[in-house]
Amino acid sequence: MIFLWVVLAIFLVFGLTVIFGAPYVPTRKPDVVDAFENLYPLKESDVVVDIGSGDGIVLRTAARYGAKAIGYEINPILVAISWLLARGNPRVTTRLANFWLTKLPHDTTVVYAFGVSRDIGRISAKLQKEALRLGHPIYLLSYGFELPGKKAIRRSKSHHLYEFR
Ligand SMILES: C[S@@+](CC[C@H](N)C(=O)[O-])C[C@H]1O[C@@H](n2cnc3c(N)ncnc32)[C@H](O)[C@@H]1O
Numbered sequence: 001m002i003f004l005w006v007v008l009a010i011f012l013v014f015g016l017t018v019i020f021g022a023p024y025v026p027t028r029k030p031d032v033v034d035a036f037e038n039l040y041p042l043k044e045s046d047v048v049v050d051i052g053s054g055d056g057i058v059l060r061t062a063a064r065y066g067a068k069a070i071g072y073e074i075n076p077i078l079v080a081i082s083w084l085l086a087r088g089n090p091r092v093t094t095r096l097a098n099f100w101l102t103k104l105p106h107d108t109t110v111v112y113a114f115g116v117s118r119d120i121g122r123i124s125a126k127l128q129k130e131a132l133r134l135g136h137p138i139y140l141l142s143y144g145f146e147l148p149g150k151k152a153i154r155r156s157k158s159h160h161l162y163e164f165r
Contacts, residue, residue, distance in 0.1 A: 010077065017075050020098055022116040024054050024078060027143050031158040032061045035141050039154050039161050040110060042067050050112040051099040051123070056082030056092065058112050063091035070105060072097045104130045104138070114143040121148055124162075131164035138164045 014024060036042040044066035050058045053071025055078055062069040063086070071094040073079045079096045086092035095102075100122075104111070108130075113123055123140075124147045131138045140162040146152065152160040 013075055013077055020074050020100070021052050021119055022114060024075065025114070026054050026057050027114050028158075029057060029061065031143070032058050034156055035143075035159045036061060036065055039156050039159050040139055040141055042110070046109045047105060047107045048110045048112060049104055049108050052114065053082060053094060054078055054114075056086055056094055058114075059092045059094065060086050060089070062112075063089055067091065067110075068107075069093070070108075071095065072099045072102055074098050100126070104134065106134055108134065108138055110139045110141060112141045112143070113145075115145060117145060120145045124148070124150060127164045140164065 017023060042048070042062060042065040046067040048058070048062040048067050048069045050069070050071040053059055053073045056071055059069035059071045059082065069092050071082060073082065073094060073096065076096055079094050082094040086094070111127060115123055127138055127140055142160045142162065143158060146160055147162055150162055153163055154161045
């Protein structure tokens with residue numbers, strides 16, 4: 001009986017995140033590597049923020065290039081998994097937070113988004129506002145989705161790269 005309640009609770013937690021944004025589907029690791037090598041070559045000075053960081057695959061990959069990686073994730077189960085998988089890695093931080101209610105760290109250089117089409121326009125508006133607030137450009141790596149009304153500066157088969165000034 002307890003097992004059934006636990007399974008139900010896990011389904012509920014994963015199901016409820018859909019109200020706030022994209023459901024959990026991880027980016028394929030070769031695609032993240034391709035993005036950080038060919039589309040936006042990541043440097044040690046970069047600070048990558050994944051807005052809905054899931055199990056943290058993007059964060060751990062970014063850290064391998066020497067970058068600082070911060071993830072916001074609304075699902076506490078995924079925050080725990082992400083923390084476990086990156087434990088001991090000083091470059092990776094995962095925060096239990098709703099991205100829509102969060103301000104980007106002042107040193108953010110790249111934002112990673114694997115969203116749903118419903119949210120893409122809203123993500124674009126938020127990043128434009130944040131770039132103005134921070135006073136420096138922010139790059140967006142969007143997995144799968146093009147931003148309406150904004151031209152990508154580069155694209156690959158899986159990602160689009162945008163700049164917000
Ligand atoms: C499509 S998955 C992408 C996971 C990861 N970024 C990757 O590429 O592997 C989207 C993630 O965003 C999380 N999420 C959805 N809405 C969110 C919100 N408002 N704030 C923070 N995380 C959110 C979901 O729980 C899910 O783990």
